[in-house]
Amino acid sequence: MKATWIWYPGDFEIWLGNRFNNRRTERGAMFPPFWKQDSHWPTVVFTKTVELDGEESVSIFAEGQFNISIDGHLRPSLPSFSLPAGRHTLAVKVWNQATPPALFITGAHVVTDASWQVTYEDKIWIDEEGVAHGSGVYVLVGCWHFDESHTPPSLFRLPTTEVRPVGYEGCDDKGQMLGGRLYDFGREVFGCLKIKGLEGGTADIYYGESREEALDTEHCETLDSVSSYSTRYRIEPHNYRLDSKAFRYVFIRTFFETWYDDVTVDAEMAPFDAGHSGSFRCSDEELNRIWEVSARTLELTTQEFFMDGIKRDRWVWSGDAIQSYLMNYYLHFDADCVKRTIRQLRGKDPVTAHVNTIMDYTFYWFKSIMDYYQYTGDEAFVREIWPKMVTLMDFVLSRTNADGMAEGQPDDWIFVDWTDFPMHKRGTLCFEQILFLKALETMALSADILSADSSAYSHKAAVLRQNIKDTFWSHTHHAFLHAIEEGKLNTHITKFPNMFAILYGLASDEEQHLIMQHVMSNAAIDPITTPYMRFYELETLCMMQQQEQVLGEMKDYWGGMLREGATTFWEKYNPEEHGAEHLAMYGRPYGKSLCHAWGASPLYLLGRYFLGVRPTKPGYEEYEVRPVLGGLDWMEGDVPTPRGMIHVSMSKDVVTVSSDFTGGTLIVAGKKTLILAHQNNTIRL
Numbered sequence: 001m002k003a004t005w006i007w008y009p010g011d012f013e014i015w016l017g018n019r020f021n022n023r024r025t026e027r028g029a030m031f032p033p034f035w036k037q038d039s040h041w042p043t044v045v046f047t048k049t050v051e052l053d054g055e056e057s058v059s060i061f062a063e064g065q066f067n068i069s070i071d072g073h074l075r076p077s078l079p080s081f082s083l084p085a086g087r088h089t090l091a092v093k094v095w096n097q098a099t100p101p102a103l104f105i106t107g108a109h110v111v112t113d114a115s116w117q118v119t120y121e122d123k124i125w126i127d128e129e130g131v132a133h134g135s136g137v138y139v140l141v142g143c144w145h146f147d148e149s150h151t152p153p154s155l156f157r158l159p160t161t162e163v164r165p166v167g168y169e170g171c172d173d174k175g176q177m178l179g180g181r182l183y184d185f186g187r188e189v190f191g192c193l194k195i196k197g198l199e200g201g202t203a204d205i206y207y208g209e210s211r212e213e214a215l216d217t218e219h220c221e222t223l224d225s226v227s228s229y230s231t232r233y234r235i236e237p238h239n240y241r242l243d244s245k246a247f248r249y250v251f252i253r254t255f256f257e258t259w260y261d262d263v264t265v266d267a268e269m270a271p272f273d274a275g276h277s278g279s280f281r282c283s284d285e286e287l288n289r290i291w292e293v294s295a296r297t298l299e300l301t302t303q304e305f306f307m308d309g310i311k312r313d314r315w316v317w318s319g320d321a322i323q324s325y326l327m328n329y330y331l332h333f334d335a336d337c338v339k340r341t342i343r344q345l346r347g348k349d350p351v352t353a354h355v356n357t358i359m360d361y362t363f364y365w366f367k368s369i370m371d372y373y374q375y376t377g378d379e380a381f382v383r384e385i386w387p388k389m390v391t392l393m394d395f396v397l398s399r400t401n402a403d404g405m406a407e408g409q410p411d412d413w414i415f416v417d418w419t420d421f422p423m424h425k426r427g428t429l430c431f432e433q434i435l436f437l438k439a440l441e442t443m444a445l446s447a448d449i450l451s452a453d454s455s456a457y458s459h460k461a462a463v464l465r466q467n468i469k470d471t472f473w474s475h476t477h478h479a480f481l482h483a484i485e486e487g488k489l490n491t492h493i494t495k496f497p498n499m500f501a502i503l504y505g506l507a508s509d510e511e512q513h514l515i516m517q518h519v520m521s522n523a524a525i526d527p528i529t530t531p532y533m534r535f536y537e538l539e540t541l542c543m544m545q546q547q548e549q550v551l552g553e554m555k556d557y558w559g560g561m562l563r564e565g566a567t568t569f570w571e572k573y574n575p576e577e578h579g580a581e582h583l584a585m586y587g588r589p590y591g592k593s594l595c596h597a598w599g600a601s602p603l604y605l606l607g608r609y610f611l612g613v614r615p616t617k618p619g620y621e622e623y624e625v626r627p628v629l630g631g632l633d634w635m636e637g638d639v640p641t642p643r644g645m646i647h648v649s650m651s652k653d654v655v656t657v658s659s660d661f662t663g664g665t666l667i668v669a670g671k672k673t674l675i676l677a678h679q680n681n682t683i684r685l
Helices: 011-021 211-215 285-301 318-328 335-346 359-376 379-397 430-449 455-472 495-503 509-520 531-543 547-563 579-583 602-610
Strands: 043-052 056-063 065-070 073-075 080-083 086-095 102-106 117-119 160-163 167-171 177-196 202-208 223-227 234-236 239-254 262-268 279-282 483-485 488-490 613-615 623-625 634-641 644-651 654-659 664-668 671-675 681-684
Touching: 011 335, 056 065, 056 086, 065 080, 086 102, 160 177, 177 202, 177 211, 177 285, 202 211, 211 239, 211 579, 223 239, 239 262, 279 285, 279 602, 285 318, 285 547, 285 602, 318 335, 318 359, 318 531, 318 602, 335 359, 335 379, 359 379, 359 430, 379 430, 430 455, 430 495, 495 509, 495 531, 509 531, 531 547, 531 602, 547 602, 602 613, 602 634, 623 644, 654 664, 664 681, 671 681
Parallel strands: 623 664
Antiparallel strands: 043 086, 043 117, 056 080, 056 102, 065 073, 065 086, 160 262, 167 177, 177 239, 177 262, 202 223, 202 239, 234 239, 279 634, 483 488, 613 623, 634 644, 644 654, 654 681, 664 671
């Protein structure tokens, strides 16, 4: 039997998330997130009853101080003990204020695994079926892949790869000495800079996603300073490893008789199985490059969690994460990172604020769980997270207005998107109601999955659906209007509620076509300029069979970033800006993130709507492939799933799908064929 480290569920993710989110710095100052951060329970009790045929020797390891009780009798906290034959109940209490209390027990038959019960001394015991003995919320014990006694959870680190700069320069454009060296690593990296052989004094380090930023020592977003006399970053005599940063360029300025031998980076990136990863190739080389840079962008922003941008925020945001999850399902299908991120974002009860303090991000959090279930079929995770879904929804419902709609409170951030046009975000926004509707529908569906009572959520969703239609749909404008403000209808029309009405199934077929004509294709409607909402805009177009238009927009928008020299995709792109204007945001000359997770959306669009692969039953028990060339001459690609790989190739004459498993249907040009495993399933056009 195999032992693994166990802990109170969710505590590892909360602890890891705190360490992760608090690594952000701005010009040398630490910069923690501005939302509530929970902590792990410091005292946890693990218990299990075992039946032994003979005497057994057991070894015990714990992260923290512990005591052990056998059959109700306290024993000395020894590293090993013997259990005689018979039935025994073990209870191990672990205390650790610094890291989550964790336990590892190994013997011939007595091992720590997912079947152990756990409590944080609330007197509610949780068994392997998720049943609570007592009243209150129940969850399952936490465990992952820490399967050796010497690999406790607190030692978890991402693997690193040493990366060398591709070159350096020592003069500015006018031939004047910079007083240091500017190193170019060729493309964006994330990791810890290493300075080797440092002697004699101090080196100041200025990081930049662009050359301009690294050389602007007064305004670059991140910097460091290291002295050969300091021990803070020293890993061995004269060698230093600094804290993680994101950059392409590094300017190192030295003083007096200071010198060093070499500069490298320990680059961090979550590991992935190349044999179980998505791919895409087609007849358009620029689109191939867009896919490759999108993959690089998502890989860099996939760390311990799915984060937003690797330079500036480096935080876990729910709105960014839900898009990363979807892209991930078509790139590396890292289900563990999805679960870690969902747990970390949710935190603990009681709920006192929206996720990330943003109301729309709370609603995205709910939908992300249903997306996860659809792609993985992981009912156990839905069961685990369900109690926290209930309490978070209770919080949401407690803040609805007299009409049952979600309305921002003074302490809420209503985000929607960064816009280049004025948009009021107070009052009752139609956009928020559509997201709220999807959250209620997710609650109802999750209750059905768990055989719980879904009627209350289904009823609230049905009432809200009708209220949105009655309140915001304009037969005159053929669109959903913006908001109710101080009892009056704000008739401003934006793309945001209208495209989500299509995406989330609120608009009827007739309304969808009217929205496409009067909003989505209307040049008078304010354009969307962030990759964040272009994700949803282009998905809407794909759902309405506009792949050819989407292809052109991807080449124009993401191709435009490539033509500006992007090696990863940005937080925002405005083609009317030039040169260093592309680097500015938030009133700061280098405030824009040039490697931002939501910039990688072509991964999802190409996998889901061009290759056309999607699960129609949870976990790909059944699935369909509806490929669309969208103006390409040919394309081919791979999509990872929990059951294996799906390969799609398509030209103007023939479509072929091969899969590791049966259960799919190929649908193209009005023709259908079942997809059988391990053979070429073909339709000729």
